[in-house]
Amino acid sequence: MRAAQRSAHEQQAVQQAISVDLSAVVVAVTKDEPKVLAIRTNDIDALPSGPFEPQHRTLEAGLRAWVETQTRQVLGYVEQLYTFGDSGRSIAAGANARVLSIGYLALVPEAQPAGTANAEWRNWYRYFPWEDWRNGRPVMLDQIAASLKEWCAAAPSPAQRKLRDARVRMTFGTRKSPWNDEPVLERYELLYEAGLVPEAQRDSRRGGAAGGFMTEGEPMLADHRRILATAIARLRGKIKYRPVVFELMPATFPLLHLQRTVEALAGVRVHKPNFRRLVEGQGLVEDTGGVTTATGGRPARLVRFRSEVLLEGTTTGFRLPIARK
Amino acid sequence: MRAAQRSAHEQQAVQQAISVDLSAVVVAVTKDEPKVLAIRTNDIDALPSGPFEPQHRTLEAGLRAWVETQTRQVLGYVEQLYTFGDSGRSIAAGANARVLSIGYLALVPEAQPAGTANAEWRNWYRYFPWEDWRNGRPVMLDQIAASLKEWCAAAPSPAQRKLRDARVRMTFGTRKSPWNDEPVLERYELLYEAGLVPEAQRDSRRGGAAGGFMTEGEPMLADHRRILATAIARLRGKIKYRPVVFELMPATFPLLHLQRTVEALAGVRVHKPNFRRLVEGQGLVEDTGGVTTATGGRPARLVRFRSEVLLEGTTTGFRLPIARK
DNA sequence: GGCCTTATTCTCAAGGCTAGAATAACGCCA
DNA sequence: TGGCGTTATTCTAGCCTTGAGAATAAGGCC
Numbered sequence: 001m002r003a004a005q006r007s008a009h010e011q012q013a014v015q016q017a018i019s020v021d022l023s024a025v026v027v028a029v030t031k032d033e034p035k036v037l038a039i040r041t042n043d044i045d046a047l048p049s050g051p052f053e054p055q056h057r058t059l060e061a062g063l064r065a066w067v068e069t070q071t072r073q074v075l076g077y078v079e080q081l082y083t084f085g086d087s088g089r090s091i092a093a094g095a096n097a098r099v100l101s102i103g104y105l106a107l108v109p110e111a112q113p114a115g116t117a118n119a120e121w122r123n124w125y126r127y128f129p130w131e132d133w134r135n136g137r138p139v140m141l142d143q144i145a146a147s148l149k150e151w152c153a154a155a156p157s158p159a160q161r162k163l164r165d166a167r168v169r170m171t172f173g174t175r176k177s178p179w180n181d182e183p184v185l186e187r188y189e190l191l192y193e194a195g196l197v198p199e200a201q202r203d204s205r206r207g208g209a210a211g212g213f214m215t216e217g218e219p220m221l222a223d224h225r226r227i228l229a230t231a232i233a234r235l236r237g238k239i240k241y242r243p244v245v246f247e248l249m250p251a252t253f254p255l256l257h258l259q260r261t262v263e264a265l266a267g268v269r270v271h272k273p274n275f276r277r278l279v280e281g282q283g284l285v286e287d288t289g290g291v292t293t294a295t296g297g298r299p300a301r302l303v304r305f306r307s308e309v310l311l312e313g314t315t316t317g318f319r320l321p322i323a324r325k
Numbered sequence: 326m327r328a329a330q331r332s333a334h335e336q337q338a339v340q341q342a343i344s345v346d347l348s349a350v351v352v353a354v355t356k357d358e359p360k361v362l363a364i365r366t367n368d369i370d371a372l373p374s375g376p377f378e379p380q381h382r383t384l385e386a387g388l389r390a391w392v393e394t395q396t397r398q399v400l401g402y403v404e405q406l407y408t409f410g411d412s413g414r415s416i417a418a419g420a421n422a423r424v425l426s427i428g429y430l431a432l433v434p435e436a437q438p439a440g441t442a443n444a445e446w447r448n449w450y451r452y453f454p455w456e457d458w459r460n461g462r463p464v465m466l467d468q469i470a471a472s473l474k475e476w477c478a479a480a481p482s483p484a485q486r487k488l489r490d491a492r493v494r495m496t497f498g499t500r501k502s503p504w505n506d507e508p509v510l511e512r513y514e515l516l517y518e519a520g521l522v523p524e525a526q527r528d529s530r531r532g533g534a535a536g537g538f539m540t541e542g543e544p545m546l547a548d549h550r551r552i553l554a555t556a557i558a559r560l561r562g563k564i565k566y567r568p569v570v571f572e573l574m575p576a577t578f579p580l581l582h583l584q585r586t587v588e589a590l591a592g593v594r595v596h597k598p599n600f601r602r603l604v605e606g607q608g609l610v611e612d613t614g615g616v617t618t619a620t621g622g623r624p625a626r627l628v629r630f631r632s633e634v635l636l637e638g639t640t641t642g643f644r645l646p647i648a649r650k
Numbered sequence: 651g652g653c654c655t656t657a658t659t660c661t662c663a664a665g666g667c668t669a670g671a672a673t674a675a676c677g678c679c680a
Numbered sequence: 681t682g683g684c685g686t687t688a689t690t691c692t693a694g695c696c697t698t699g700a701g702a703a704t705a706a707g708g709c710c
Binding site: 621 | 701
């Protein structure tokens with residue numbers, strides 16, 4: 001034991017091969033819809049990704065390089081999400097090879113046409129249709145709820161049963177309880193464990209619903225949908241206390257455009273007067289003097305982001321009128 | 326380019342050796358002081374850590390194994406913090422070897438005596454004395470502020486100067502602005518960049534303060550102090566909206582003990598009646614019927630954590646009377 | 651019994667948030 | 681040219697939360 005302890009760091013030099021995969025969730029919002037940059041391969045979508053290599057100066061540099069190579073998209077804001085280690089869930093790995101997967105979130109302004117043939121901007125609700133509550137409760141949730149109920153009932157023990165019930169309640173909520181937009185990953189993981197998404201069968205774990213019912217929503221390569229879920233969850237959390245939405249906005253915009261962008265990300269609608277009061281009250285935007293009539297109705301003022309706020313003590317702020325539950 | 330793209334995943338099999346280091350910040354609170362489990366080596370402390378190896382089923386399993394081997398401490402709650410890739414800042418790595426460092430946060434109830442000779446529970450403010458405001462503003466901040474001011478003045482350009490000023494203002498605040506307990510990592514990184522912590526000199530980067538003034542606070546091995554800062558920051562953020570403090574508490578306790586534990590972590594004091602109102606109002610604890618006179622004065626009720634709250638829709642809640650800025 | 655210490659409960663004012671109403675300014679069309 | 685529809689923008693009343701201090705309770709100790 002003591003020997004193992006002393007050699008802990010010494011061993012590093014002779015470490016067995018571990019490979020590290022960098023994957024990016026590149027987000028933009030176009031025409032009030034949240035988009036993610038996907039690589040379309042044979043009938044399944046993937047995130048831009050590639051292995052971390054020695055020539056990369058940093059993890060983030062490696063990520064940027066891969067994304068640019070694969071999509072010609074240059075990244076601005078980038079943030080690390082999580083390092084996944086259970087590679088059994090990703091590409092069928094060689095016997096001894098260990099693959100770690102580090103997910104990143106990147107934000108870019110309005111989506112440009114994709115730079116390469118098989119890179120494409122796709123609405124992220126294509127992969128998570130149950131996450132879009134902007135037009136009310138998605139009807140498919142009835143079917144999901146029914147399948148999850150079966151899964152709960154099929155628990156091996158009463159204790160397990162209680163646990164499963166609780167997880168369903170906490171992630172998908174009940175009919176009466178208000179929707180919580182943040183636990184995107186928890187919801188996806190639940191569906192995975194319940195065998196209600198194709199990835200679960202592919203990875204041939206727990207049997208899943210015998211009937212073979214699959215929730216709507218497109219699967220992705222390897223564990224990419226899990227990484228995307230992590231990204232959406234992080235972004236939904238972050239827009240509530242950091243002014244990151246502006247990374248997704250053009251130079252000037254009317255306030256309603258900002259609101260629609262936030263709504264696209266959060267998947268819920270907000271009260272217009274309150275949204276405006278918060279944004280203006282916190283001095284996040286300033287008037288440009290310009291107006292636009294492109295919105296129909298009364299012309300809207302054009303504002304711009306006050307980037308000074310990033311230098312002010314405003315470490316916090318940018319609360320949004322989305323109930324933190 | 327297109328070739329590189331296609332081979333992205335194929336290359337993984339022939340990936341060059343990358344080693345991954347797992348490090349744990351194991352936290353306990355004893356006698357109202359926040360403690361971290363440290364390995365004491367020749368005149369410098371280290372976190373329990375070791376390389377991720379193929380026999381480890383998951384990253385977390387590898388971490389638990391290393392911690393148990395090195396400290397005999399069995400971990401309960403564990404959470405991944407961040408994956409650091411700029412190994413230039415850690416152990417002087419061999420020419421081509423790339424070392425990634427994954428940091429974890431673990432919480433255990435009241436610290437037991439350390440299980441091995443060189444493992445020891447140490448007050449975390451030993452490493453970050455400026456983070457403890459429980460007894461008012463630490464006096465050393467005067468000296469830190471002065472050094473940072475010099476560093477700002479020494480900026481290569483006026484634009485840089487403005488940026489540095491802003492960073493200092495946002496992390497350490499001004500004399501008048503209230504202290505923000507969360508940006509622990511940002512403060513440490515700032516001191517590192519300004520050359521005010523020994524690690525900066527060791528890694529021989531930016532010159533640093535010519536005078537050689539170093540802030541108080543003990544350094545740690547490799548990038549371990551950075552990982553510890555990340556852990557403290559995460560914990561300070563998390564206790565404000567998730568009931569994780571209870572991982573650190575004994576089975577039953579008086580409310581003031583809970584409050585002191587929170588204060589130890591956050592490094593600030595809170596208003597007693599308000600704290601009590603929040604904790605009880607959210608149904609986080611229930612009466613045990615017992616009382617204790619160990620606190621002096623009027624006997625205190627003993628309460629216990631209502632673990633049911635973890636199964637209730639209470640995904641959020643547990644707000645604390647610590648201003649979110 | 652009086653005093654000290656800590657526990658526990660109340661209260662009040664300030665500030666923030668929710669939700670809905672009211673008003674403004676433009677294009678369109680009869 | 682005036683009414684209508686659309687979106688923009690501003691107000692407001694009511695509710696709830698939060699911050700801070702005061703008041704009361706219950707033990708130990710002398």
